[in-house]
Amino acid sequence: MVSLGLVFDQLITGLTIGARLFLIAVGLSLIFGVLDVLNFAHGVLYMIGAYAALWAIGAVSIPFIGLLGIGFWPGLVVAILAAGLVGVLIEAGFIRRVYDREPLDQLLLTFAFVLMLTDVVKTTFGSGSNVVDPPGLLAGSLTLTSSLSLPNYRAFVILMSIVVLAAIFVVLQTTNVGRLVRATSSDRDMAALLGVNVPRLYTVVFFVGAALAGLGGALAVPTQSITPALGNQVIINAFVIAVIGGLGSFAGAFVGAYLVGISIAVGSLIVAGAGQLIPFIAMIVVLLLKPEGLFGGAEA
């Protein structure tokens, strides 16, 4: 009784979810790949991007500062900067001090930021749900056939994820940044001995990773209901994706995100609750068969 229209709709929904998740997972994977830090706060950075966009749009206000209200498109920039800067604060201000400790110490440090930043956002914006419409430019949808139509905004979000992936590859191909990053991630101290300013490199990487999450959050605003709990809802899925794709692999994050996004949307058609179960089962299977992930071991 599952109609083609429904499958199509769920596919589009799944792709939208996948695109959002990609933007979180790719930054998570990037940061892990380079800094060897599993950034628990990455979901929160996504959430901060979402709130920054809401604020820029004028949907929420900050106490003593008020509304910004500059609209959706400038809002994307605000979100990227906000999340990126918070990321820099976390990295340069704190994680940097514990790089030579056990990985778990860094993980817990980011966990501390999950707790604190969630509370800060809650206090600033309240804990209610926030919902807004897509920007006017992208309202409406593309009619494909009489029963199939593709909402413009969703198409845009999916496109953005592809653009980001392409941009990453272009940067890696055309510069020697990728090599430097890989060298540093495999032996930080030796890289410093060769002259790499490791702290600065790390900060830049963290900024980029965080900014991507911020972009994801901002893009999610018109399709998701935004609450301070958003960060915690997405982070586990982002882990799943990063692991399935292969920690440190961008293409892996892309494929993983779309697999998970689609399984969340389409899985629920098969068995109720399956949408939730599939990602974890997938992660177990991938880990057992190919622990380094589908694209693990591949270049950057």
Added chain:
Amino acid sequence: MSPVLETEDLRRQFGRLVAVDDVTVDIHAGEITSIIGPNGAGKTTFYNLLTGRLDPTSGTVRLRGRDGDLIDVTDRSANDIANLGLSRGFQINNLFEGLTVLDNVRIARITRENRTTDITAITSEDSELTDGAWDVIELVGLEDVAETECANLSHGDKRKVEIALALGTDPSVVLLDEPTAGMNATETRQMVQLIGRLNDETDTTFVVTEHDMEVVVGISDRILVLDNGSLIADGTPDEVLSDEQVREAYLGLEGDEELEAGLGTDGGDDGGEMA
């Protein structure tokens, strides 16, 4: 002499590179055998194949276990092989860095005594373990740093721990990968003496790779030469060191030039038996 360890057409390829090229050799019980050869000749890879750390592309490895049977260990896991009495020291230090020297050696003793699943004893109060470990520590001369965490040792001392771990399991065959690299002259001498003494007293079989020819000549009953993965010479030190191929490829000696270590390369024009 009976072999304690033998290989038959042992081969390992990495892609196109043949790191170990159909090596057939047997190691005699109670002897000290050195393996020499240029960098990248395949010595460490050969060890990795013998100890189960790498799987061979083809060929067989047989090991005489503690109970005297010659067992095919080609497909056995590293830990199985170690438990049969074959132990090794690594070329690049491979220690339990966060633990003290004493605990490092205790771990070797625990596996030797088959007590890895013993939950009834208390390690630090177990005199059998501590005694056993201390003997090894004295043997290699680590008493002064016995309670130092390995991570805090100098390079030379770490090399000694590496050897202590190899000896700690009372092995019947020990593979040492450049045991004296990083040690100073005195310690190198002491190490040579130690290996000789253990070999004499306990009948332990040693296989040693070394680039320090003084050491090689000083201790070996027999020398094997690997080049590009192939066994190119096998014989007594005198035989091998007078082999032209070895002199050129490995020692960089030309004509009658003498080895600085001061070994009389008298005669030996026909070289060792070729593999």
Added chain:
Amino acid sequence: TGLGGGGGSDTIKIGGVYLLSGIAQALGTSSANAAEVAVKQINENGGINGKDIEIEVRDHGEDPQAQIRSLAQEFNADVMIGLTSSGVTLASAPTIESLGVPFTLTDIGTPYITEPDTESYGNYFESDSGRAAFTPNMFRTNSNTSHMTYAIAKYVADNYGESRVANMGPDYAYGQQCWDYFKAYSEGLGMNHEYVTSEFPSLGASDMTPQINSVLSADPDLLFTSFWAGDATTFISQAAEQGLFEEVDDVFDTIGADPTVYEALGDTTPEGIHMSGWYWPTAYDNENNQAFLDAYREEFQDDDTTPSIPGFTGGSTYAAIYMYKKAIEAAGGTNPEDVISELEGITIDNDPRGQTTIKEDTHQATAPCVIGETSFDADVPYDGAGLVNTQTYTLTRERSLELLDGSGLGPGL
């Protein structure tokens, strides 16, 4: 033992536990607000037996049972109100029972907790399928899910007749029970609805589009939902984006009568859908209600973090405080056993929802529930929709037993 409520203290202590953070923050806060209004009124009028009331309200937090214990054993609460989740309520019942403090639920949907007939419905605490979880020192002042779904089922039966009905609700006890009871009551009312699909997004889901797609593709006439607080906001906005409200004839929500939800949605709430609640400010025409509304407005009109009208739990929470006042006065003190026996069968006249009685056998108040139609014409102190054309519904245990016969579900009334 460590029981609170010794006569020694010179105040009457009320402990409250609500969800004050997360998706339900606005909801829990409005309950706490209503309680505060009642406490203030009582203290201004001489307190209880000459003693002032001291109230402390806490968040469920990550360990609601610890909060309950702490209020009873550290704050020494004489009586307690609270809870915002059916799940938490059922899980905390043995703790509350063990503590012995009178505990009045003001926001809880699950009928089980006021269903004493363990013979017929199975003891909740003794089996995984038990549905009667009556607990001797727990009471309830709001009209529960059993009542609420009856009202919707009745409305549907009266106004739409047999239909293709779909369901959506939060994926936990409350959502599932609402749907079960709605179906049971509809059947009891003789309706042979066709149930086309049932979707349960997880509680607090931020993206319900997959489930909304499923509902849309099942092409129902009516959609029954049981979302509340943030989930209701999410659902309504995303359903609007997917065009759901144009596709179906009507949408019902069990406790969507929530000013905070409408405020958050601003101008996107569709008009003319049906939302119900345990209370709606304009649904009762009596002076007690007016007095409550006036006091509430006065207290909160300058507070821009919360609407200055009570939410759907306002009536029940306000009433709970007055019930305690009456019971403690009648008992002549705060001895828990005495207060409990006074509460059983107590009737108060100043309930904003009209005179209510706590039934002796079930500990459930005889309060009505309300259904209204969303409209931007409603008289509300914020930008957003409110309810118009409100109707109240009442239901007795006897009638409920009749309607639910054969469903295995207890009235809880």
Added chain:
Amino acid sequence: MSVLTLEDVNSYYGNSHILFDLDLEVEQNEVVALLGRNGAGKTTTLRTITGTVPRREGRIEFRGEDIADDSVDKISNRGVKLVPEERRIFPTLTVTENMQVARDMSSGNPRDIQEMYDVFPVLDELRENRGRNLSGGEQQMLSVARALIQDPDLLLLDEPTEGLAPVIVDDLYDVLSEVVAEDVTVVITEQNVDFALELSERAYIIEKGANAWGGTVDELNEREDLLDEYLSVGGAEAD
């Protein structure tokens, strides 16, 4: 002009005090050997110069500028390059990439990668091999090549011959001699004392983290007692 000056330098790993008021003076374009027993503090001295020990005190000057508070990368960018004892090849990068990274980060006039392949032909055949898959000696060669490619002003070599076959040791000797001729200053530690002394003009002996002796190699070669006491070379008890 003295290129490197250490004066009253103290270094620590956590609470353990390793170097005690150490002095060191290296002139432009000379090769200085740093000798001493295992654990004497040679590596720690080199690490102190490069800034990789956790805590250091005292005066450390490079080309007249105080570098005692500089970060590791800053010191490196001044032209001070270390070939570390543990080789530290980037395990996931290929041989070529290991050198490319070094080249990318070079502050001077980097050498050509091909030049290094000419010096160590063994590596040439292994261009695309990942660092982790190299043999011990190959890693050692790569480590030296990686430092040379950066065109160092001051080259610190921590036991560069360890693990190298005799032929390669000879090659290394030639390369280093060449490098010195090209205006590079070198500090070298070696267990292979003969190698070090042959290459060096002057030497320092360190014992328990403090200066035990300093002077020219010629002087040192006269002093059997020193060689005996601190370096245990030349002893005749080998059997």
Added chain:
Amino acid sequence: MSYGVRERLLAPDNRMRVVGVAAVAIVLVAAPFVLGGFQTSLLARTLVFALFATAFNLLYGYTGLLSFGHAMFVAASGYTVAKIVQQVAPALGIESIFGGAALMVVWILALVIGTAMAALLAVFIGYLSVQLEEIYFAMITLSFSMAIWVIVNQDIIGSALAALGIGGGTFTNGSDGLTFRLGEVDLFGLEFRLVDIADPIAFYLLTLLVVAIGMYALYRVINSPFGTTCQAIRENPERARALGIDTQFHSWMTFIISGAFSGLAGAMLVMLKTGILPSDAFWTSSATPVVMTVIGGPYAFLGPAVGAFTYEYLRWIIRQYPLLEEFWEFSFGFLLLIVVLFFDNGVYGGIQRLREYVSDRQE
């Protein structure tokens, strides 16, 4: 000199340790008679978490395997305990056989079978998980526990059984979990309620007993050759294999022991809470022992226990101050930040360094 070391090693001086343990024991036994009801049950809860975190740390601090799914063992034993109390015990007619002591019998039964179920789960999941190391191990344990969370939260077992014609579609009772009541015990005239939140002395003492036994057992495991082998695996699995240690097998055994003791703690916790919820298997619950361990210090036997105490009592203090409580996540996050940033090896490490500092000063 070196001989002195050897002698000292073989004759360790345990006097201080004995005195310390005795002092703590006396305080813990006396505590409930001094503390009120709330504090007593808080202490009981803390003890249970101390055991849970210590069991977790056998795997993390001693074997180097970070499990991010340890709540699954609480779930395994918790649901078992609930089932035994609710259904199995009545079905077996334990009440009619043991009379007043029936509840004690149920208690022991639940504890034993609950622990066994956790161990059984650990046998299966451990076997698969120990194939992996490092972050991958953390991720696979996380996945397993989350899969279990979905299964209990969606009551997939109930639906599956119903599909087979067994039961009415509920088994774990979905998001509501299972809640039970534990009533009166009459042990040869000694009458008490097994879990009486109003007056929890009896249950506290039982908890203390179970936790003491559990902690001692773990202490022995950790300090045994088995435990030393664990440390070898933590430090360098590949070298351990070269010495003859079957690292996967050993990690598996460790996983099972850790799981079993976590299950034991879970059983006690679930009885104290008189119920279990799916959220007890959620990742946030798995984070609790992790956080406790890091706060306390993973490289000391008592570190996780110190962490459990710090965690629970900090939480309690925060609850005392409405301002802190309103921002409890912030407050807690901030404290976590401070501990991670400034205390290497947690509070325990901090205490140790303080002691060293003081004794340095005295010299």
